[in-house]
Amino acid sequence: MSRLTGKIAVVTGGATGIGLAAAQRFVDEGAFVYIFSRRQDALDKALATLGSQARAVQGSVSNLDDLDRLYETIKKERGRLDIVMANAGTGGPLKLGAITVEHCDEAYETNIKGTLFTVQKALPLMGKGGSIILTGSSAGTTGSPGFSLYAASKAAVRNFARTWAEDLVGTGIRVNVLSPGPTATELAKAALGEEGQKVFADQNPLRRMAETVEIGAVAAFLASDDSSFMTASEVAVDGGLAQI
Template identity: 80%
Template sequence: MAPITRLTGKTAVITGGATGIGLASAKRFIDEGAFVFIFGRRQDALDKAIAELGPNARAVQGSVSDLADLDKLYAAIKAERGTLDIVMANSGAGSQLKLGEITVEHCNEVLDTNIKGAVFTVQKALPLMGKGGSIILTGSSAGTTGAAAMSLYSASKAAVRNLARSWAEDLKGTGIRVNVLSPGPTATELAKAALGEEGQKMFANMTPIQRMADPSEIGAVAAFLASDDSSFMTASEVAADGGLAQI
């Protein structure tokens, strides 16, 4: 079978791109012909990812909640590539605190990354983007269903869904599309370590498909949204959640 080359010649940036869904998406984008910049906080994870991704990838260290770091990222992209075709705002933060225990620090951690980070990741990319550009926001099934002790995370992902609806209006006439990719339980290394074997079984049993997603499955959906195959889609949400939030 001939390789898929839907992203040939395109330049992409993926925040939170060194591990998990971000890394799987970077691999898929490169396999389909893209040049990818990954962005993340941990230099050791970035170095390891670049060793896996090969010559068509670059890494920039920084945080999406730090506007100076985002400026550094886009300066690097402009210097090497000139323009940008795909933005995947994938960085996310979330931890469990139930109502009555929520702290200001918890609010800042979740909302600075999941909302502020998404806003400025996209806004600062726009000067490099043009007609045919694709913005992908990583949502979550939790944005639809909610989850015990995860109210801020769930609310932030519901907000991400509405950002796409509003930004599709703001982007009218630019030729730039914006969509949300909402995974369900995904067997990233971080998730597997946090959940353990019993936790993974519990989440698998919550989905009609009866298993957790492999990160590569989410990366495949991201590549579809990045490509011209989704050219008539904007303001949409694609639920790659094994049916968790759909029934």
């Protein structure tokens, strides 16, 4: 039997990149997965890959009505939720001196508020054995020039896990952070180009960027009972970037 057989999962930002890779691994491990993302075309494409063990709901984590609709759908169709992967996030390079209020609002709305309410609104559907996975980043630990907003928001995500683990005492629900380093998503490859990818790859001891499937594999571990004695932890999947 696969590790996630019979489990019900939701992955925000699940139509592309790390979210899609995690959703695929969850499906492969036996879970039924709801993917939640803003772009319907990306959701449709993802579903064609994931198959009948997945369902797409369109919406934004920064819109509380959209999150309510997501969880009402899950409640009506499945009645419960075992795994929440709060993966939706945003951020790009912007040096001190060029940051605007609009940039601050965007980082807050998606990375902090979006993560908070993705989890909080899921709790009534979750019970003992539930696993919450927050997508952090190596940037939340290291100083990364030009990424102060993104890094600060991911540091906040790391602290969410520490405090929520205490808030969830007695529920049997675990919460952990999965923190990737530079990852070769389609978006990253298009944005960085070959030369930019090489620069990022050279920053870690393994001298390459992660593949999305490598991040998805660790997400499946955190979702499963194999990590049953882990909560408030951060698992770095960063090629050693933030560890040395």
